[in-house]
Amino acid sequence: MAQTATFFFLYSVFFTVLSLPVECCLPPSLQSEVPGELPAGYTVSRVNLDQCGTEGLKVTSSDPDFAVQTDGTVITTCFTVVPGDGRRFLILVQKEDGETSEVEVTLTRRVKVVPSNKVLKRYKRRWSPPPFSIKENQKPPFPKDIEVIASDSSQNYSVRYTISGPGVRERPYDVFSIDEYTGMLRVHKTLDREEFNNITFVANVYNRYSNKPTDLSLPVTVIVEDENDNAPEFSGLMQYTVMEHCNTGTLVGVVRATDKDDPSTPHAKIKYRLGSGTELFLINEKNGSITARTTTLDRERQDKYLVPVEIRDMEGHPSGLSQTGTATITLGDINDNPPTFKQPSYTAEVEENKANVLILRIPVEDKDLVNTDNWRTRFVITKGNETGNFRIDVDPKTNEGLLYVVKPLDYEETKSVELQLTAQNVAKLEGTTASWSSIPVTLNVKDVDEGPEFRPGNLYLLVKENVANGTVIGTYTATDPETKKSNGMRYYKRSDPASWINVVESTGQLKVANTIDRESSFVNNSMYNITVEAVDESKKTGTGTVIIQIEDINDNMPEIKSKELVLCEGSLESVRIEASDQDNPPFSAPFFYELGKGHDGKWKLEDIKDTSAVLKPAKDLPTGVYSVPVMVKDLQGFGKEQTVTVQICHCSNGACLAKRTSTSLGVGGVLAILMSTLLLLLLCLLFAFVCTTKKDKIHMDDTGDGMLLKSNTEGPGDEVNSSIPILPMTAVDGSLKGSIFEKQESNLGKMGAGNMNTMNVPPGFPNNMYQKSSSNMVVTGTLGGYSTGNYRSIQEEAEFLEFASRSTLHTWMTNALYLDKKLMYFATEDSGRYADDIPLRYGYEGRGSLAGSVGCCSELGADEGLGFLDSLGPKFKTLAEICMEK
Incomplete structure (x- = not known):
């Protein structure tokens, strides 16, 4: 029996521990001694949240002057004053499941000890015991007696009493007075505790005859007792936002309220209550935190709720003072509504051979918040666009899908196209089991009477240059796209820059009209293009391009680029000859150089490279101009003899200097000078x-x-x-x-x-x-x-x-x-x-003077x-x- 009783006792203890609410991990209250003035960011205390776990916890303060950090540290949010009687507020802790608890924080003002150099003396208490208290908001008539202030020295002396300081001659003025002979303290005005919660003045006693103090000065404190004369007030904006379809117990916001009455009395104990909307929201009656009561909040059904909130002091007692406000709760949007098509399918028609044409506008509906990613639609062609003929865009204003043809369709190949379109949002779906919707789109290709069509569109032909005129190099014909026949076609040349090709009108044969030259300026990279036009019996036309690849032949000899060369005497001993050939290999370089048959043996060729050779004198030659015959041949031995002129001269910067001309003063010049001098x-x-x-x-x-x-x-x-x-x-x-x-x-x-x-x-x-x-x-x-x-x-x-x-x-x-x-x-x-x-x-008469030159040295x-x-x-x-x- 004893074992059974022990078992049931332990079981009950274990069950009790498991059933304890969240308050078991928190202290019931906190007390902290702080200075009277607290700067912003001052650490007041710390709530130990280690035993409660940190996941899903939301910790807030009922007093906006204080905030709670994630580790439980309580700090001030602004400059805060702690009154002499202290300050109280609540710390609210909410778990992820919505269960809440609170910790009461009490701040007491730290007494500042002022050191004094005076020797402390112990005096026997000789005054009657203060302090005194009076009620605020007393009704007239005044004055009213409070209590007698008496000193023991009145037993030995004939005394009189005086008071001074606040409440007498200092603010608040003329509140108290004392009967100087009896010591009766009186009050003359109504006091408001919210303005002065206590008043301290100084009482003195004097010998009535010698006017000397008979006792020490006595500080007297009169405490103003609180009455419940202030209704609680809302503080801060009562506007909150919570996402639609949120979980039960999600914190919507905290209603802030204050009461000017004494916080240590029930006059300032506020109770919170919702007037309506209790089926959707809950409010904590102690700390004012509003939470979601259901998961059915739907922004598309109602996006805003106006919830009345009542606050009443005296802890909600019917005798307490109250005030009512309205909390505005706005639901935030989530993408819980996919876009939907207004029609189950669409059909459209498009002409063949059309490109970059708008075919169809496809409207959709979306209940989510307009102009957000939850509302904006993104269309996808999920089927039928394997060839890339289509593109779909979105009209940013109407949110419609815009279907385009980007590549032309051919009726003879494709009479209709089946597409499948899917409408999606920019944002992902959440809070719903719905999925993206799709619809089929049928596009019918409209037949158009087309002109002839060349197949292939670009015809490539290989032709040797200098081929004989009249040579047929190919045939280029067109067919009707519908009949696939060439009956009745006529062919014409639309472009032929060099006029090298003729087109036979009835057959489309291409014949050489003039000599084809690969080295012509009309040829680009050995390619030459002409355009051929075909005209059917209905006068419709079609064009095609013939690309002629010109095959090179050896029809150009090497040519020496510069045939006038300069050889500077005493510096350069040779000059380099450079040649070029317009033909391509193997009909061009490397070149073969040799002196012509008529050379005089004064020159020789050395250092022959691909396109150049060095010409130098075979012996010392005087200055002058020399003609040197040079034979230049290409790789196939095709070439000719050419003459190079070499000038041997004195040079400056690689150029021959001009010959100096001798100047002398003739007889006529001397005579003119002499005559001018004598005339002067x-x-x-x-x-x-x-x-x-x-x-x-x-x-x-x-x-x-x-x-x-x-x-x-x-x-x-x-x-x-x-x-x-x-x-x-x-x-x-x-x-x-x-x-x-x-x-x-x-x-x-x-x-x-x-x-x-x-x-x-x-x-x-x-x-x-x-x-x-x-x-x-x-x-x-x-x-x-x-x-x-x-x-x-x-x-x-x-x-x-x-x-x-x-x-x-x-x-x-x-x-x-x-x-x-x-x-x-x-x-x-x-x-x-x-x-x-x-x-x-x-004037000069045709001959010089016979006298010759006359000068100073004659x-x-x-x-x-x-x-x-x-x-x-x-x-x-x-x-x-x-x-x-x-």
Whole structure:
């Protein structure tokens, strides 16, 4: 009996453990001490879910300020304040089968200990025991007595009482007062606990006569007791979504509600209840979580439910305050409805030989949510399209199937086509046992009267080039697609770019009309195409293409590409000859090279390759142009002799340099230069005389004044600091005496012997015509500041004396004087008077000057160095006679 009792006891314990709800794996409550202010993300506590398993668990919080992570950690979702009396909320745990449980979490505010440097003293309690409490929402009249605050010091002193702080002179103002003699505490206003749940002020007691404190200050706390004066309120949007056909117990959403009353009292204990819709949904009366009660939720039958929810405090007691709201539950769509065809079958007609033509529009119906993958249809041709003649697309707006013919059909071959179409969705089916639906589609091919048809459509023929005209290379005929006969056909040539082929109209024979050349520009890769047209008795036409493969023959000789070659002297010793042949192998390369029969033995061929050979001299050859005969033959020995021109020359960058041409200045050129120089000199003198002299006639006197010439002084003279002025020539007739010439002579006389040395003057010249300046320059024949240009330096004078005697120098100076005087005389005459006596420019008369070249380096002749003047021609004879007159 004892064993039987023990067995039943153990069995009952085991059954009890198995039948325990989910709460057995959770603690009934959690308590945690936290600071008064909690930042977002602060870890409050942790619920141990290890014993409950994590699969299918849904853990939520009834307070939106707190969230529960998957491992059970409770954290704050925002900045949260914990009041002095703490904070409470529920953690809701739901298993996969819909069974729920809850854990109550209590947060207490951590007391902050403020360190003090004062020495703590122990005092005996001498005040009557506080705290006090009053009810919120008290009705008038006021004031109302609360309780007496008394101090034991009143037994020894005559005292008075005061209070200060919140509720007196601080917010909330003027709520409390105290009778200073009796210590009775009174309240003067109605208080709202939701605004001030307690008020702490300070009470003091003083000696009534000395006004000194008789006891320590006493903090007094007045607790405001809660009344159920606040109905619960909904928080957050009450809009939820759950998929249709979901499992029973699936969480739809959690209704959030709050109550401003004291959470530690039943005034804030809320009970949740659904007003209607209880046959489809359930709500947890403690935490407000809504779950599905059935698996029959169908979006296609009703896609949205409006469920009334009632919340009542006092844990749902009829005396509690309540409020009603509406929860909007929307059903999400799943692909539980396959598309269906509106008709069981379709029949259509299509003409033969048509392509890319829309044949049929096939509508379907789908109850799923429009414009989603659950609604969009994808059509598949599951049968009858093995040849690829058809294509089916989808109209994105109407969701219809669009059936096209992409390859033309032939009525003579196929009179009708049976297709099978299947309609599917983009998304897979779920939540249903239905499958994709299919329908048959019959397409009848319509016969069309067609034109002739060539068989095959492209005819290939192999023809040798250069075949004789009139040769028949083939026959190309067409037939009627319906009768399969060629009776009454006429054939014409539609295209023949090179006009090589003729078509016999009655038979379709193809004959050569002109020479077929494989190397022609009309031939591409040895292929040549013509188009033939056939016309039947009903004037319908058909075309076909003849592709002629041209067979090559050896009808082209190798040709040397460049027959003019350059061989640079001293650098390259050979040149390469390159040839080409338009024929294909074996009628072209490799080529055979040899020198022609008429070659002179000066050249030889080496390094013969496929298409080229090296030509080089057989011996050293001078520069020049050489013609070399070269025989070039192809692989079949077909070729000819060709001549190559080789130029041997001096090169620059591979090109021959141009020959240098010798240039020399002829007699005419020298004469032109001399005449130009003299003309320029005469023009300068003319301008000078016109500007500085009068038009008085000047007589040419042979015994006039001389010129300034360099003296023969051998020793250096005194250095002159200033420049010696240019001395003008004295006029022959003395008409200029007493003018500027005399002033210049007087100035020269004032310079003294120390500044001017007298030169050795030739006979007949005055001494003042030969002076030496500090610049060692001799001024000759100066007139009015204009010089005739006879200047010579000391160095030049010394060189001059090396090849001329003193008498020659004297004669040269004398003639220069006469020439200057003559020019002065010309300057005084009208332009018509001396126009014939000055050098003029003449055109070339066909021969050079007999005088030759005259320059600075001309050698002085034996005739006192002036013999060259005799050869200057008749135009200078007068000038020469004047110069030689002395």
